Amino acid sequence: MPAPIPFDPQEIADAKYIKRPVREGVTTKRALCATCDIACSVVTESKNGRVVKVRSSDNPIFRDHICMKGIVAPKGFANPNRILHPLKRVGERGSGKWEQVSWEDAMADIGSRLKKVIADHGPEAWAVSTSQWNTSTDHGLGRRLMNHVGSPNWISGVALCAGNTAAVNRFTYGWFPFGDFSGTKCIVLMGHNPRRHSWTPLYNNIRAAQRRGAKLIVMDPRRSSSAERADIWLPLKVGSDAAMLLGWLKVIIDEELYDKEFVAKWTVGFEDLRKRVDEYPLDRVAKLTGCDPGMIAEAARIYATSGPSIIPWTPITDMQRNSTSGIRLQSILRSICGYLDMPGGELLQGYNPDIINESEIEMHSALSEEQKAKQLGSQDHPAFTYRGQAAFREPTKRVYGQEYANLVMGCHMATPSATFRAMAGEGQYPVKAFFFLGNNPLMSYANMPMILKGMMNQDLIVAHEQFMTPSAQLADYILPADSWLERPWLHDMFGWMSTVRFSEKSMEPPGTCKSTFEFWKLMAGALDQPEVVPWDTIEDFYDYRVARTGKTFEKLISETEVHFTKPAFRKYEKTGFATPSGKVELKSSVLGDLGFDPLPYFREDPPKDEAYPLSLFTGVREDGFFQTGHRHIPEMRARHPEPEIFLNEKTARESGVSEGDWVVVENQLGRMKAKLAIKDAMPDDLVRVPHGWWKPEMRQGNGHLSGLHDFSDSQLCRDDDDFLDREQGIPHIKGVPCRVVKLTPEMSDAAYTGTSDTGTADTLAKTAAPALEPAE
Amino acid sequence: MTPEEKKLRSKERTARIMIWMATRSSRNKSLIDKLCRRMITRATHVNPEDDFMRDPFVDNDEGYDPDELDRYQRGETA
Numbered sequence: 001m002p003a004p005i006p007f008d009p010q011e012i013a014d015a016k017y018i019k020r021p022v023r024e025g026v027t028t029k030r031a032l033c034a035t036c037d038i039a040c041s042v043v044t045e046s047k048n049g050r051v052v053k054v055r056s057s058d059n060p061i062f063r064d065h066i067c068m069k070g071i072v073a074p075k076g077f078a079n080p081n082r083i084l085h086p087l088k089r090v091g092e093r094g095s096g097k098w099e100q101v102s103w104e105d106a107m108a109d110i111g112s113r114l115k116k117v118i119a120d121h122g123p124e125a126w127a128v129s130t131s132q133w134n135t136s137t138d139h140g141l142g143r144r145l146m147n148h149v150g151s152p153n154w155i156s157g158v159a160l161c162a163g164n165t166a167a168v169n170r171f172t173y174g175w176f177p178f179g180d181f182s183g184t185k186c187i188v189l190m191g192h193n194p195r196r197h198s199w200t201p202l203y204n205n206i207r208a209a210q211r212r213g214a215k216l217i218v219m220d221p222r223r224s225s226s227a228e229r230a231d232i233w234l235p236l237k238v239g240s241d242a243a244m245l246l247g248w249l250k251v252i253i254d255e256e257l258y259d260k261e262f263v264a265k266w267t268v269g270f271e272d273l274r275k276r277v278d279e280y281p282l283d284r285v286a287k288l289t290g291c292d293p294g295m296i297a298e299a300a301r302i303y304a305t306s307g308p309s310i311i312p313w314t315p316i317t318d319m320q321r322n323s324t325s326g327i328r329l330q331s332i333l334r335s336i337c338g339y340l341d342m343p344g345g346e347l348l349q350g351y352n353p354d355i356i357n358e359s360e361i362e363m364h365s366a367l368s369e370e371q372k373a374k375q376l377g378s379q380d381h382p383a384f385t386y387r388g389q390a391a392f393r394e395p396t397k398r399v400y401g402q403e404y405a406n407l408v409m410g411c412h413m414a415t416p417s418a419t420f421r422a423m424a425g426e427g428q429y430p431v432k433a434f435f436f437l438g439n440n441p442l443m444s445y446a447n448m449p450m451i452l453k454g455m456m457n458q459d460l461i462v463a464h465e466q467f468m469t470p471s472a473q474l475a476d477y478i479l480p481a482d483s484w485l486e487r488p489w490l491h492d493m494f495g496w497m498s499t500v501r502f503s504e505k506s507m508e509p510p511g512t513c514k515s516t517f518e519f520w521k522l523m524a525g526a527l528d529q530p531e532v533v534p535w536d537t538i539e540d541f542y543d544y545r546v547a548r549t550g551k552t553f554e555k556l557i558s559e560t561e562v563h564f565t566k567p568a569f570r571k572y573e574k575t576g577f578a579t580p581s582g583k584v585e586l587k588s589s590v591l592g593d594l595g596f597d598p599l600p601y602f603r604e605d606p607p608k609d610e611a612y613p614l615s616l617f618t619g620v621r622e623d624g625f626f627q628t629g630h631r632h633i634p635e636m637r638a639r640h641p642e643p644e645i646f647l648n649e650k651t652a653r654e655s656g657v658s659e660g661d662w663v664v665v666e667n668q669l670g671r672m673k674a675k676l677a678i679k680d681a682m683p684d685d686l687v688r689v690p691h692g693w694w695k696p697e698m699r700q701g702n703g704h705l706s707g708l709h710d711f712s713d714s715q716l717c718r719d720d721d722d723f724l725d726r727e728q729g730i731p732h733i734k735g736v737p738c739r740v741v742k743l744t745p746e747m748s749d750a751a752y753t754g755t756s757d758t759g760t761a762d763t764l765a766k767t768a769a770p771a772l773e774p775a776e
Numbered sequence: 777m778t779p780e781e782k783k784l785r786s787k788e789r790t791a792r793i794m795i796w797m798a799t800r801s802s803r804n805k806s807l808i809d810k811l812c813r814r815m816i817t818r819a820t821h822v823n824p825e826d827d828f829m830r831d832p833f834v835d836n837d838e839g840y841d842p843d844e845l846d847r848y849q850r851g852e853t854a
Contacts, residue, residue, distance in 0.1 A: 045839060050846075053839025060817040061798050064829040071837050080851040183787075196831050207828045343787040510849075560802040567791040569784055634854055 030057065030561045032491055032503035033070040034484035036626040037133035037162075038199055039491055040065035041561055044506040050074070051485045051506050059561065064204060067197040068624060069636070076633045077483045077510075081696065082466055084511025087478040093456060094474045094702025103512060103522065106477050111526025113460045113476075117433040123150030124374045125430055127419050129444075130437040130516075131156050132358075132409055135464070135481070136489045136503075137517035138437065139541070140362035140406070141533055145524050147367040148532045152375035152386060153414045153422075153431060157444045157627070159384065160730045161315045163410020165327050166496065167384035168728070170392055171588040172331035173340060174399060174578025175348045176407045178497050179310030181205035183344030186215040186302060186309035190241055190330075191316030191734070193224040197623035202312070215306055217299050219244060221617075222688070223681040232299045237290040238617050238686055239735030242322035243602040245329035247285030247293075248300035249277045252337070257304035259338025266572070267335060269587025269598070276599040288602060304337050308344035319619055321732035323725040324383055325600035328588070332600065335584045341570050348572070349498040350400050352565050356545040357492055364404040364412060374429070376422050377415025381729025382594055386412050388727075391580055391590045399578040408494045415729040416445045417719040423454025432457075437464040437516055438481060440628040442471045442708060443692055446717035446731035449670065456702070464519050467632060470694050470705035470712075479519060482509040490542050490553065498565040502557040517541060596727050605735065606722040612667050612737035614651065618689040618713040619733055628692035643674040643711050646688035647740065652678055655740045662743040665689060667736060670715030673743055687740060689713045 027046045032039045033054065041062035045053040051074045056066035086106040087098040117125050128146060132138045143154055156163060166176035179187070187206055194202035210216055210229065218230040219241065227233040236244050252258050253274055263270050282293040289296070303309050311334060317326040339345035351357045364386075372386040382388035389411045393403040406412055422431040434441075434455065442451050455461060455474045463475040472478050489503035509515075514522075521533040535541035542553035549556060549563070556563065576582030580589050592598035621627065624636035631637060645665060647655070657663050659678045664671050665687060674690065682688060693711035700706055709715070716736060723732040777785075800806075801813040824830060847853045 048842040050842055052842050052845065053837070055837065055839075056834070059802055059804075060813065060820050061801065063820060064834070066834055068833050071833065074840050074845060075848060078845045078849040080849055196829065197833070204829060211826075343784070343791060559805070560799070562798070562802050564795045564799055567788060567795055569788050569791075 026052075029504040029506040030502075031484065031506055032489055032501055033066075033073070034134050034136050034489070035067075035069040035073055035630075036199070037131070038201055039133070039493075039501065040067070040070060040201060041501065042066055042070055044485060046506055049507060050078075057561070061562075062201075065201050067200045069197070069626060069630060072633050072635050073483075073485065075635070076630065077466070077485060079467070079632050081468065081632065082510070083468065083478055083480045084513060085480055086512070089476045092702075093461075093476070094705075096473065096701030098478070103479070103514070106479060107522045107526045110460070110462055110477055111523070111528075114433050115527065117459050118149065121430050121432050124153055124371065126151045126433045126435075127153040127155065127376075127414070127423065127431045128435045128437070129155045129416075129439050129441045131158055131439060132494065134484075135438040135516040136484060136491070137487055137515040137538055138520070139490075139517065140358035141517060141520040142437070143362040143364070143406075143412075144366075145520055145527070145529070145532050147363050148529055149527060150367065150371045152367060152372050152412075153419055154412075155414050155416045155419050155445075156409055157439065158408055158410045159413055159416050159445075159728075160319050160323075160733075162313055162318065163408045163413065164323065164384050164728055164730055165313055165318050165410070166407035167389060167411045168324050168327040169331050170389065170405075170407070170411065170578070171383075171585065171590055172328060172579075173335060173348070173584045174392060174395055175350070175405070176496055177334065177340065177346035177348050179312045180308070180342075180344050180347050181209050181310070181312075184209055184214055184308055184310045185344060186217065186306040188217045188219070188303060188309065188311045189226050189230075190219050190311065190314040191221075192312070192314040193220065193226045195225060195623060215302055217302060221683050221686055222679075232295065232302065234289070234291050234295060234299055235683060237288070237735070238615055239320050239322075239605070239732065240289040240602075241317045241320060242326040242329055242600060243280070243285055243288035244291070244296065245326065245333060246277060246280040246600065246602060247282055247289070247296045248303065248333060249273070249329065249336075250280050250282060250285070251297045251300035252304045252333070253277055255301070257301065258336040262338040262340075263336050266577070267584040267586050268581050269585060270336070272599060273332065273586045276601070280602070288604070303333070307337060308339050308342050309337065310334075310339070310344075310346055315619060316734060319730065319733045320735075321605075321723065321725055322601075322603055323730055324591075324727035325602065328600045332586055335586070340584070341572060343569060347497075349565070350571070351402075351405075351495060352492065352498040352500050352563065354546070354549045354563065354565075355490070355492055355500050356548075357495055358409075359404050359406040359495060360402060361545075362404070362406055364406070375414050376427060376431075377418030377729050380418070381415050381724070381727060383591075383727040383729075384410055384413050385415065388590070388594060391593065392578060395578040395580060395582070399575045405495060405578075408496050417447060417450075417724070417729060417731070420445065420447065420451045420454045424450055424457055433460040434458050435462040435464075436471060437519065440469045440471045440692075442474075442705070443628045443694065443712045443714045446714065446719040446723075446733065447669065448708075448712060448714035448717070450719075451714070464516065466513075467696065468700060468706075469628065470708040473700050473705055474702060480511055480513040481519075482513045482515045486510075486513065487515045488538060488542065488553070488557070490545060500563040502553075502561050502563070504557055591727065594727075603726075609668070609737055612739050614655070614685050614687050614738050614740060615735045616665060616667075616687040616689045616716060616738045617734045617736070618717065619691050620688060621691045625692065628694065631694065632696040643672075643690045643693040644677045645674045645690070645740070646677050646679040646682050647686075648680055648682040648684060649678050651682070651685055651687075652676060657740060657742050663740050664743050664747060665716060665738050665740050667716055667718070667738040669718050672713060672715050673710050673747075676740075687738060689716065
């Protein structure tokens with residue numbers, strides 16, 4: 001059993017590492033945890049055919065890469081309400097009534113209904129939402145099948161988390177770098193706060209770098225735990241990342257702290273950039289960010305002169321009105337300070353040449369230009385769509401050997417908001433079939449009311465899932481998904497890094513749960529295109545992918561859990577950068593050609609509505625949960641039984657609420673309820689809203705959706721023009737106007753929330769199981 | 777070659793040696809592999825009192841009993 005909870009910091013400080021012997025009768029496997037998107041190398045221990053323990057790797061290079069979510073995984077996947085067989089909806093959509101069917105019957109019916117949608121509305125009427133970190137064995141096969149069928153409408157949560165960052169980084173230097181934590185001398189965290197149990201390897205790397213003497217600069221409105229350890233903490237106004245970085249550039253350029261030789265030889269647009277940056281003197285930046293100009297300047301100087309420095313990827317800048325400019329400014333800073341592809345700097349690794357990468361598997365060339373042009377959102381917000389990334393095909397071929405590089409899956413997506421509008425009948429054409437895999441779309445994107453409307457307007461919804469999520473409750477079919485304990489995995493780091501890692505299968509999947517690989521193989525067969533996924537088993541597929549190593553997957557995985565490429569630096573000196581000019585484009589020719597400002601800028605907040613005097617940010621979650629998952633695990637719910645918002649004492653007093661109150665957070669789009677926790681680390685007028693809350697124990701079915709209407713933050717995330725990044729069309733969720741009021745009895749009745757039960761951690765054991773109708 | 781380029785290539789050689797060692801250490805089969813693992817283990821060792829990764833949830837975890845998981849899966853326990 002896991003340690004008793006809760007624990008306190010002193011307990012952590014006193015803990016001593018004790019090496020425990022391997023227990024008798026236990027089989028160990030080397031695996032990659034897919035509980036979150038980090039993919040920690042772990043060891044599973046199995047007894048009597050089932051995994052009973054997950055612990056950190058024995059390999060010292062992956063030392064201590066384990067968190068509480070990984071530790072409780074054996075229990076999480078043993079949950080009595082896990083979906084073990086295909087379920088077919090009976091009755092109205094969202095009625096909560098299901099019939100158990102076979103995979104054969106399910107796939108035959110799904111295939112026939114999808115073919116009808118395609119015949120009636122065109123292949124673009126089929127949309128898919130997924131991410132590949134938790135489904136793992138998708139490997140781009142979904143895109144491959146969609147590309148052969150003719151649909152460009154693939155969406156993913158990576159549209160506002162890492163995938164979009166990868167796509168926007170390409171505008172500057174053609175690839176998405178990864179920071180060399182092991183050699184860096186300065187780390188800049190932009191709102192990101194990795195902890196012992198949240199993005200554990202990043203936390204480990206940052207702490208290790210600090211121990212070696214690296215400096216830490218943290219920008220965060222909150223006094224986060226990272227901020228408390230930082231050399232400089234800039235408590236900037238929420239959502240003002242781009243303004244802050246324009247201020248940094250102003251200091252670095254004015255004081256000539258940049259790498260003049262690199263700028264002269266390898267960049268274009270420096271003088272234009274200088275003129276743009278001159279529009280942001282420090283007093284203006286201080287007003288926009290709320291930070292002291294002296295501190296801003298000092299941080300910029302440390303970044304530019306202590307290097308090599310890194311600005312690791314952050315999900316915070318990804319989710320802002322100025323996301324494109326913010327990400328571009330990060331990439332410009334990396335470039336002009338000379339940190340690109342340097343030891344201790346920002347590595348541009350490229351693909352591992354020994355492995356067939358997922359971008360190749362996706363076969364984007366199979367999708368016609370005519371269908372690519374129909375990709376939803378590409379006209380108004382093209383940055384990460386086929387249209388926005390088309391200019392990189394030739395340069396990417398020149399530098400990386402292939403036309404399409406779908407880095408972190410984020411470089412050829414439809415935009416989510418446009419897709420949901422099309423599903424709701426408000427787009428440029430109808431979308432009538434919607435599949436989601438390992439994904440809870442109602443809660444994973446902005447504007448939940450529109451997503452709900454879109455889902456209720458579908459002819460066919462298919463979910464590949466482990467549990468009865470709110471989104472799955474609206475499906476026509478729920479197909480049971482395997483877990484990371486129950487499958488092998490070849491992880492190519494989504495093209496971000498060249499290292500490839502392997503995961504052994506630790507146990508058999510329960511019931512008739514199948515992998516995403518098997519799902520897409522069956523789907524290809526159901527659409528009469530079995531040749532698109534020709535491999536019989538996942539192992540055959542992996543043999544194909546690793547054939548260039550001269551070994552089979554089985555041989556490779558028996559030898560090691562990691563396959564490296566030989567390190568090399570400043571590779572661009574031989575190949576140039578994968579941009580149209582071959583140089584670092586400080587002024588982006590691609591953005592200019594797409595009709596956008598080719599230089600970074602800062603778009604200020606729209607005028608404030610006095611009815612909503614506070615600002616909220618969301619996207620954060622508690623250590624025991626990842627995204628919308630894990631609320632069904634008793635040990636994790638015991639730590640966080642209820643969703644909590646954070647306010648400081650002053651803001652709480654002004655809002656008329658107190659510690660422990662149930663409150664409502666509301667804005668022009670919607671509302672959610674949560675308990676209030678007072679945190680002195682929060683600045684005035686800022687509300688921290690937890691991401692992804694629903695309660696598996698609450699009533700299922702449309703109108704209820706297991707507490708979605710009560711607790712989901714997606715009800716507050718706007719996607720109207722003032723709250724969308726112009727270039728990408730992703731929502732601004734770091735600084736949304738709102739107010740906080742005390743929850744009254746009238747508010748908490750069924751009429752307000754659409755629910756009649758509340759659900760608590762105590763009732764978790766009685767989690768509602770799917771209501772099965774007798775099979776006909 | 778400029779002094780800066782020389783320094784860069786030297787760092788590149790060092791990085792290659794480290795990756796070679798990490799590869800051997802990950803394989804951990806032959807005597808050289810095991811030696812590499814030992815060297816990396818020593819190089820990354822941190823005294824427990826300085827070790828920011830120590831954590832009771834992790835350190836005290838003893839895993840689950842398979843029967844306990846079976847009972848939980850059947851809905852007999854919480």
